Amino acid sequence: xxxxxxxxxxxxxxxxxxxxxxxxxxxxxxxxxxxxxxxxxxxxxxxxxxxxxxxxxxxxxxxxxxxxxxxxxxxxxxxxxxxxxxxxxxxxxxxxxxxxxxxxxxxxxxxxxxxxxxxxxxxxxxxxxxxxxxxxxxxxxxxxxxxxxxxxxxxxxxxxxxxxxxxxxxxxxxxxxxxxxxxxxxxxx
Amino acid sequence: xxxxxxxxxxxxxxxxxxxxxxxxxxxxxxxxxxxxxxxxxxxxxxxxxxxxxxxxxxxxxxxxxxxxxxxxxxxxxxxxxxxxxxxxxxxxxxxxxxxxxxxxxxxxxxxxxxxxxxxxxxxxxxxxxxxxxxxxxxxxxxxxxxxxxxxxxxxxxxxxxxxxxxxxxxxxxxxxxxxxxxxxxxxxxxxxxxxxxxxxxxxxxxxxxxxxxxxxxxxxxxxxxxxxxxxxxxxxxxxxxxxxxxxxxxxxxxxxxxxxxxxxxxxxxxxxxxxxxxxxxxxxxxxxxxxxxxxxxxxxxxxxxxxxxxxxxxxxxxxxxxxxxxxxxxxxxxxxxxxxxxxxxxxxxxxxxxxxxxxxxxxxxxxxxxxxxxxxxxxxxxxxxxxxxxxxxxxxxxxxxxxxxxxxxxxxxxxxxxxxxxxxxxxxxxxxxxxxxxxxxxxxxxxxxxxxxxxxxxxxxxxxxxxxxxxxxxxxxxxxxxxxxxxxxxxxxxxxxxxxxxxxxxxxxxxxxxxxxxxxxxxxxxxxxxxxxxxxxxxxxxxxxxxxxxxxxxxxxxxxxxxxxxxxxxxxxxxxxxxxxxxxxxxxxxxxxxxxxxxxxxxxxxxxxxxxxxxxxxxxxxxxxxxxxxxxxxxxxxxxxxxxxxxxxxxxxxxxxxxxxxxxxxxxxxxxxxxxxxxxxxxxxxxxxxxxxxxxxxxxxxxxxxxxxxxxxxxxxxxxxxxxxxx
Numbered sequence: 001x002x003x004x005x006x007x008x009x010x011x012x013x014x015x016x017x018x019x020x021x022x023x024x025x026x027x028x029x030x031x032x033x034x035x036x037x038x039x040x041x042x043x044x045x046x047x048x049x050x051x052x053x054x055x056x057x058x059x060x061x062x063x064x065x066x067x068x069x070x071x072x073x074x075x076x077x078x079x080x081x082x083x084x085x086x087x088x089x090x091x092x093x094x095x096x097x098x099x100x101x102x103x104x105x106x107x108x109x110x111x112x113x114x115x116x117x118x119x120x121x122x123x124x125x126x127x128x129x130x131x132x133x134x135x136x137x138x139x140x141x142x143x144x145x146x147x148x149x150x151x152x153x154x155x156x157x158x159x160x161x162x163x164x165x166x167x168x169x170x171x172x173x174x175x176x177x178x179x180x181x182x183x184x185x186x187x188x189x
Numbered sequence: 190x191x192x193x194x195x196x197x198x199x200x201x202x203x204x205x206x207x208x209x210x211x212x213x214x215x216x217x218x219x220x221x222x223x224x225x226x227x228x229x230x231x232x233x234x235x236x237x238x239x240x241x242x243x244x245x246x247x248x249x250x251x252x253x254x255x256x257x258x259x260x261x262x263x264x265x266x267x268x269x270x271x272x273x274x275x276x277x278x279x280x281x282x283x284x285x286x287x288x289x290x291x292x293x294x295x296x297x298x299x300x301x302x303x304x305x306x307x308x309x310x311x312x313x314x315x316x317x318x319x320x321x322x323x324x325x326x327x328x329x330x331x332x333x334x335x336x337x338x339x340x341x342x343x344x345x346x347x348x349x350x351x352x353x354x355x356x357x358x359x360x361x362x363x364x365x366x367x368x369x370x371x372x373x374x375x376x377x378x379x380x381x382x383x384x385x386x387x388x389x390x391x392x393x394x395x396x397x398x399x400x401x402x403x404x405x406x407x408x409x410x411x412x413x414x415x416x417x418x419x420x421x422x423x424x425x426x427x428x429x430x431x432x433x434x435x436x437x438x439x440x441x442x443x444x445x446x447x448x449x450x451x452x453x454x455x456x457x458x459x460x461x462x463x464x465x466x467x468x469x470x471x472x473x474x475x476x477x478x479x480x481x482x483x484x485x486x487x488x489x490x491x492x493x494x495x496x497x498x499x500x501x502x503x504x505x506x507x508x509x510x511x512x513x514x515x516x517x518x519x520x521x522x523x524x525x526x527x528x529x530x531x532x533x534x535x536x537x538x539x540x541x542x543x544x545x546x547x548x549x550x551x552x553x554x555x556x557x558x559x560x561x562x563x564x565x566x567x568x569x570x571x572x573x574x575x576x577x578x579x580x581x582x583x584x585x586x587x588x589x590x591x592x593x594x595x596x597x598x599x600x601x602x603x604x605x606x607x608x609x610x611x612x613x614x615x616x617x618x619x620x621x622x623x624x625x626x627x628x629x630x631x632x633x634x635x636x637x638x639x640x641x642x643x644x645x646x647x648x649x650x651x652x653x654x655x656x657x658x659x660x661x662x663x664x665x666x667x668x669x670x671x672x673x674x675x676x677x678x679x680x681x682x683x684x685x686x687x688x689x690x691x692x693x694x695x696x697x698x699x700x701x702x703x704x705x706x707x708x709x710x711x712x713x714x715x716x717x718x719x720x721x722x723x724x725x726x727x728x729x730x731x732x733x734x735x736x737x738x739x740x741x742x743x744x745x746x747x748x749x750x751x752x753x754x755x756x757x758x759x760x761x762x763x764x765x766x767x768x769x770x771x772x773x774x775x776x777x778x779x780x781x782x783x784x785x786x787x788x789x790x791x792x793x794x795x796x797x798x799x800x801x802x803x804x805x806x807x808x809x810x811x812x813x814x815x816x817x818x819x820x821x822x823x824x825x826x827x828x829x830x831x832x833x834x835x836x837x838x839x840x841x842x843x844x845x846x847x848x849x850x851x852x853x854x855x856x857x858x859x860x861x862x863x864x865x866x867x868x869x870x871x872x873x874x875x876x877x878x879x880x881x882x883x884x885x886x887x888x889x890x891x892x893x894x895x896x897x898x899x900x901x902x903x904x905x906x907x908x909x910x911x912x913x914x915x916x
Contacts, residue, residue: 135492
């Protein structure tokens with residue numbers, strides 16, 4: 001691949017445009033922002049990884065309660081440390097871009113909410129999800145009783161096949177009714 | 190409720206069929222874990238839904254599959270066929286996998302379809318470019334919408350509910366702009382171009398006129414283009430194209446367009462709440478799964494969003510346990526509660542009738558002409574608007590307090606307050622108009638002008654009230670709280686919140702006034718647009734400078750239907766007023782304006798119809814006759830019936846599909862479990878061999894530590910050997 005330290009090669013730019021939902025400008029901007037995050041020693045390396053802590057300093061992610069999950073989902077690192085290569089970063093931006101489809105967005109949303117990576121949202125996942133939404137400190141968290149009531153409500157509504165968990169198709173079923181999911185599931189640099 | 194019980198019946202039926210599925214609520218551990226079995230990942234339905242999961246996050250599962258090749262290679266190939274077909278149709282970017290996996294997928298596809306023609310590729314890239322360009326255009330257009338930035342700021346700080354108010358306000362501004370265009374085209378334009386009647390004197394500011402007239406709607410303003418009397422029949426005098434007819438057509442167009450636009454908004458909102466509503470109740474899941482706004486960047490906004498979500502959830506849970514508590518009430522409590530509600534409703538009625546009587550007194554008082562000091566006369570002239578506006582300002586808060594005693598749920602409280610307030614607002618306006626009609630019709634003056642004048646005063650005063658409320662009440666209060674936070678007055682006045690329902694009520698009310706008044710005061714849409722734009726800025730100032738974010742989240746979606754419905758009531762009220770007025774024209778001749786010389790709307794249109802060719806005449810006559818009404822009603826009934834039955838059929842289909850989903854998933858669960866038990870038996874014999882091969886692989890990888898080759902991504906083994914490589 002013809003990536004250099006300062007700018008992307010024409011070939012890989014075209015390739016990224018083909019494989020992601022991003023426009024040329026967006027890819028270039030992403031590259032600029034990514035190289036800013038990179039450590040000096042790795043600037044030339046197309047496969048260099050930015051550790052999760054560095055990625056989370058981006059203002060776009062800083063106040064997002066799901067930031068760590070986002071990094072973990074899009075990271076291809078085999079250590080599961082949430083570090084991102086430039087291509088992972090592009091994947092992330094592509095999924096959160098304006099033009100990504102509802103399928104892509106709901107798919108990644110599901111994986112972000114699936115905290116234990118087992119392919120379904122069980123009550124443990126839902127509890128973590130709700131804690132992320134309400135703020136995860138002692139005084140912002142819901143009480144145990146409220147949490148129990150809430151989770152049983154969610155499962156009663158979305159768990160269509162009554163197996164005690166929400167799977168991807170059930171999740172997408174809920175999401176497809178939401179008019180503004182596509183507009184809110186968005187991160188633009 | 191009924192639906193849910195029906196569902197349960199189905200499940201019960203299923204349960205009796207399915208012996209493995211023992212209980213509904215505590216799901217037994219076996220069935221809970223079935224999706225973690227290996228074969229589950231190979232099910233066609235699962236693979237369709239996650240074509241790319243083998244790519245990264247689920248590499249372990251994928252690896253497990255590959256490391257156990259004895260699990261049936263042939264059947265796997267067959268199973269993969271379905272999703273592969275689907276995947277090869279999808280554009281690469283729509284695959285949910287990482288870029289490297291997409292590259293591989295692309296290479297795989299290139300092998301399959303190597304020669305896409307030049308034409309095809311050009312067409313594809315063209316379609317992408319076109320879509321991009323279209324997106325850019327729409328984005329640019331949406332950026333051009335006024336106040337986009339303001340709305341964004343407000344939504345970030347005060348939530349969607351408050352933003353809904355400002356969007357509603359902007360919508361009303363658009364509506365009034367549209368009215369302005371119609372008024373200019375139908376009424377102001379022809380009058381300006383063709384002039385007015387020959388006997389009308391030219392407009393001049395002088396004589397007894399004073400600046401005060403602009404507030405009172407008298408003198409100069411009374412003669413000017415603001416009011417009905419100005420628009421006498423001009424030189425445009427064809428049978429079917431004359432100024433009176435155009436005037437009438439303009440007013441009708443305004444009302445009709447408003448009806449269509451508002452009706453459309455109401456039905457859209459209704460459809461929306463219906464979809465999100467109790468019918469398929471996905472309310473909580475929706476709040477959880479779509480709750481977070483990923484566009485939020487500001488930490489303060491994030492904190493706000495957290496608290497919104499928390500309060501919303503708490504509100505929901507509270508309401509749910511409230512309804513539970515409600516179901517458990519004893520008879521004695523219930524009787525006491527109903528008695529209390531009865532008494533409170535009597536109180537509300539008493540308040541309403543008191544308010545109406547007050548308005549009546551004010552109207553009577555302001556009718557009496559007398560010589561006073563100008564300030565006093567101004568006050569007396571404005572007595573009726575003052576009374577109406579102040580009653581409308583105070584009573585909703587009283588209703589709000591009252592409804593808190595009634596032990597309704599929070600949403601119900603808001604709604605009951607809203608219904609009472611809108612009844613108060615529209616009824617007080619109606620009473621005002623009725624007494625005006627009664628009082629003015631007896632005089633042989635140009636009563637349309639008097640009527641227009643009163644409505645003009647109502648608008649002006651309502652605006653002044655908004656203005657004073659913001660700058661003489663809210664802002665000083667805020668200043669006081671900022672400078673002396675410890676003082677008694679500051680603590681008494683408390684924090685200021687932006688009460689969306691009441692503000693929307695104000696908007697609905699003022700818009701109703703515009704619609705009612707547009708016949709008598711044709712420039713009212715122009716005045717209205719200006720007033721609404723200024724109101725927008727005043728409210729923006731109030732909310733950004735003085736208000737704090739509400740702790741209780743306001744439900745935008747459920748109440749916006751109510752708002753638009755009230756707006757619809759406003760349109761109907763305006764139409765009724767106009768109809769009543771036209772009916773009156775037959776009894777009491779108008780002395781001024783377009784229908785001045787003993788003409789009525791009916792006369793003018795009859796002249797027009799008579800001038801048409803005979804075929805058109807007879808067609809119009811038929812359309813207006815009873816003979817046409819019957820087929821029309823019949824046709825409407827048939828169309829409605831067909832829609833209703835189609836809706837019912839869809840409903841049934843949905844129920845059936847849900848049943849099928851439940852049945853097929855229980856089948857799946859059963860088969861997976863059977864398979865898993867079979868596998869377990871096999872596994873115990875094969876485990877020894879597999880462990881041996883894995884260890885062999887580990888050794889190989891550790892010798893060759895190429896860190897970023899794709900093959901390594903999917904190996905579990907490389908993790909195991911990492912510590913050894915680093916040391």
